[in-house]
Every structure is written in C-alpha cells, then in structure tokens.
Amino acid sequence: MTQNSQDNHLGRSPSVLFPKACLAGRAHNTVCKAIVDGTLVRPTECEQCYIECKPDGHHPDYTKPLEVIWLCNKCHKKAHAEEWAEDRRRRKALLRH
C-alpha cells in the first residue's frame, strides 16, 4: 500500500468548468465570514416552513452574497430543485428559438 496519490483529485478545481459553482462557493464563504463577524445572524428556524433548525443560507442570487434566505435542509433542497427545473426550462426555451 502506497500513500502517494492521496490528494490526486484535489489539484484541479471544477469551478473553471462551472463558473456558477465558483460563484456559489465564494458566496458561501462570504456568508460564513459574515456570521463569524456578526454581519449576518443565523436564525434558529427556516424562513419557509418555520421549522426549528440550524438553517442554511440559500442564495437566490449568487452575485449578491449577503442576500440570503435561511432554509432548513428540506426547503433548501427544494429551492435548488426548483432552480434546476427553471434552468432546464430556460435552456429548452432557447433551443426552441
């Protein structure tokens, strides 16, 4: 057993191929820092279903990293599923033209 290729896949970032993912990562980073320095306060419940939890900061617009909606796991997944559906719809509409 050798240990030399352990970090093989960490070298190249997929964000070059997916600029949206890159923006998302940066936005997430900004939120993390803002929570630490008190600019943003994480509520104790989901903004959509009001369930008590440690909600995730969801970005409706990644170019506005400090504009977040606080969502529980379930609502967050749903928000992204809707985002993807919207993306697909837009792409289909483009193809039709």
Ligand SMILES: [Zn+2]
């Ligand atoms: Zn929720």
Ligand SMILES: [Zn+2]
């Ligand atoms: Zn999100």
